[in-house]
Amino acid sequence: MPSLTGEPLTTQHFIMDADEGKRNKNIGKNFMSRLQCMFSHSSGSESRLSLEDTQQWSQSLERLLESKYGLATFRNFLKSEYSDENIEFWLTCEDYKKIKSSFRMSSRAKKVYEQFIKAESPKEINIDYHTREQIKRNVKTPSTHCFDDAQKIVFGLMERDSYPRFLRSDIYRTLLENLAADATKG
Structure with a gap:
């Protein structure tokens, strides 16, 4: 099977893909940690970032913006696209x-x-x-x-x-994957 550049895929491509996957997971974990640190001093019902809350962001832009974590994540995404x-x-x-x-x-x-x-x-x-x-x-x-x-x-x-692009973004998908992995670990 050829790569995107047209050259045949080698073991090196799969190692690079695996490395990129690890990097994305680490980025997601780091971002998740930063989000929770940003809001660790605040109290309220949304004191921890949860998988359920994060999944609800995909229901509507209003739902995303109502969440302090959702808003912070969306702003971060828009800044990364220079469209904030x-x-x-x-x-x-x-x-x-x-x-x-x-x-x-x-x-x-x-x-x-x-x-x-x-x-x-x-x-x-x-x-x-x-x-x-x-x-x-x-x-x-x-x-x-x-x-x-x-x-x-x-x-x-x-x-x-912006919102549909955010839902398809690596930031959002990686965050969901990391939270799902954490939830299954218990």
Whole structure:
């Protein structure tokens, strides 16, 4: 059977594949350990990363984002693809909606606009011209709903594009495999 390069597969190819498998398992274990260390100080129902919780991430993007481990893993995946502006914008909008002070809201709305909405901004998100112009007007007299339309668009983009790629990614699959192996060990 030929390899992807067209040359016949040798014992060396299988050794390399086995080494890569070991490397992926180690990467998965290391990532799992880092995730648990990140959240070891927090308390609550989700104190340990479990196979069941991790499997539930595949049910919906909402389910993934509701999990502190899921969110951290998804962000890590997007950063590895250099495409984390959408999740960063979505999270920024969630924080923005919690602002009570009109002064802080005005200041923060301008920063969000400059960072994510304005054409050629550092983390420009992919939204249509009409939405961009509407937000430009909204920022002049901001409310908690100033970025809602853009946030919905970005969520839809993540749901249709990034999220399915994440579910097929080595990060997610290796994490599931490691948790399943740990569960069978008992």
